[in-house]
Amino acid sequence: MSVFHYAFKVKDIPSTRKFYIDMLGCKEGRSTEHWLDFNFFGNQLSAHLSESLPTLDYCGDVDGIQVPIPHFGCLVSVAEFEQLNRTMEANSIEFIVKPQQRYEGKIGEQRTMFVLDYSGNPIEFKAFSRENEVFDS
Numbered sequence: 001m002s003v004f005h006y007a008f009k010v011k012d013i014p015s016t017r018k019f020y021i022d023m024l025g026c027k028e029g030r031s032t033e034h035w036l037d038f039n040f041f042g043n044q045l046s047a048h049l050s051e052s053l054p055t056l057d058y059c060g061d062v063d064g065i066q067v068p069i070p071h072f073g074c075l076v077s078v079a080e081f082e083q084l085n086r087t088m089e090a091n092s093i094e095f096i097v098k099p100q101q102r103y104e105g106k107i108g109e110q111r112t113m114f115v116l117d118y119s120g121n122p123i124e125f126k127a128f129s130r131e132n133e134v135f136d137s
Contacts, residue, residue: 004043007071008121009034009050015118016047017081023091024084053120065097067114073124075134081111081127088115096122107136 010016013036020026020038029037035048060067085099097114108131116122128134
């Protein structure tokens with residue numbers, strides 16, 4: 001089994017739990033008052049309390065759109081992408097990159113959107129039209 005693990009900083013556990021567990025439906029794992037593990041679309045993420053959150057740098061230029069670096073995210077199905085879009089809108093989450101389609105009619109055609117969690121961590125959700133083209137160019 002290959003599962004990606006990522007640890008990142010958050011400002012508090014309650015808002016982190018609200019965003020990832022309550023809103024996105026991620027399953028909570030081991031947690032303390034200082035950190036929270038959860039299943040993020042099949043991957044293990046660990047949110048750790050910190051008073052020193054990183055400043056975002058919008059240095060990533062993707063098709064003329066400035067995206068925040070660093071960021072993390074996940075690949076989901078088109079149906080999951082549409083449901084996540086509705087979830088973000090229903091919870092008044094502001095898009096830093098609005099849902100859009102890239103590379104239409106080309107190899108790697110995909111939908112993408114960026115949001116910030118309640119600690120300001122940028123997250124990208126992406127759905128490929130043809131899942132077998134994830135690594136094709």
